[in-house]
Amino acid sequence: NAGVTQTPKFQVLKTGQSMTLQCAQDMNHNSMYWYRQDPGMGLRLIYYSASEGTTDKGEVPNGYNVSRLNKREFSLRLESAAPSQTSVYFCASSALEGRGPQHFGDGTRLSIL
Amino acid sequence: GENVEQHPSTLSVQEGDSAVIKCTYSDSASNYFPWYKQELGKGPQLIIDIRSNVGEKKDQRIAVTLNKTAKHFSLHITETQPEDSAVYFCAASPTFEGGSEKLVFGKGTKLTVNP
Numbered sequence: 001n002a003g004v005t006q007t008p009k010f011q012v013l014k015t016g017q018s019m020t021l022q023c024a025q026d027m028n029h030n031s032m033y034w035y036r037q038d039p040g041m042g043l044r045l046i047y048y049s050a051s052e053g054t055t056d057k058g059e060v061p062n063g064y065n066v067s068r069l070n071k072r073e074f075s076l077r078l079e080s081a082a083p084s085q086t087s088v089y090f091c092a093s094s095a096l097e098g099r100g101p102q103h104f105g106d107g108t109r110l111s112i113l
Numbered sequence: 114g115e116n117v118e119q120h121p122s123t124l125s126v127q128e129g130d131s132a133v134i135k136c137t138y139s140d141s142a143s144n145y146f147p148w149y150k151q152e153l154g155k156g157p158q159l160i161i162d163i164r165s166n167v168g169e170k171k172d173q174r175i176a177v178t179l180n181k182t183a184k185h186f187s188l189h190i191t192e193t194q195p196e197d198s199a200v201y202f203c204a205a206s207p208t209f210e211g212g213s214e215k216l217v218f219g220k221g222t223k224l225t226v227n228p
Contacts, residue, residue, distance in 0.1 A: 004156075031214075040220060040221075041220055042117070042119075042202055042204075042218030042221055043157070043218045044218070045215060045216070045217075048215065058215065059217075090156050090157070092156075094214070100214075101147065101159045101162060102159070102214075102216065104149075104156030104157045106155050106156045107155075107156055
């Protein structure tokens with residue numbers, strides 16, 4: 001009963017390094033999302049994917065790229081990490097063609113020095 | 114774009130009391146309003162949601178009310194218990210683009226239930 005699985009759980013990077021955050025869901029959901037959560041803020045949408053093969057920008061896409069590898073997996077890449085990208089990153093998925101509850105993973109805590 | 118305001122930012126109640134968290138939104142086209150509970154070190158978990166064709170929805174001790182005219186919605190928790198302590202987020206969905214609901218979240222309310 002895994003739901004949405006994110007790896008890694010924690011990561012420390014140096015400025016300028018690159019990294020890919022992985023997300024996989026086992027609920028056969030069509031839509032997947034990446035959010036970031038900063039202290040005192042709500043969750044802000046970075047990118048989303050309505051279905052396999054499609055991706056689109058959310059509210060804060062700058063500095064990130066995504067890949068919808070297949071129906072299960074949606075990855076988030078930081079090409080050249082910056083301290084402003086220090087955050088907790090959450091992946092989510094939803095069924096019902098995107099009209100339905102979003103199910104979240106437990107997050108990746110990323111620090112960039 | 115859509116803007117969601119959430120109040121209060123912190124709320125402390127005694128066990129057994131009720132708690133109310135309020136949110137306002139700006140985009141009259143929003144039609145889906147979920148509430149999430151986030152425990153320390155965990156991802157948000159949906160606790161209740163409402164669509165704009167209803168005014169109130171209840172699930173045991175939790176209820177959500179929606180006033181589309183005033184553009185606000187509220188979470189009500191009755192008979193609070195210590196395990197209700199968490200951060201609660203409201204959200205609104207202003208668009209359904211490309212087959213996905215794009216949620217805009219409030220900044221959260223930290224609820225503490227004192228035994």
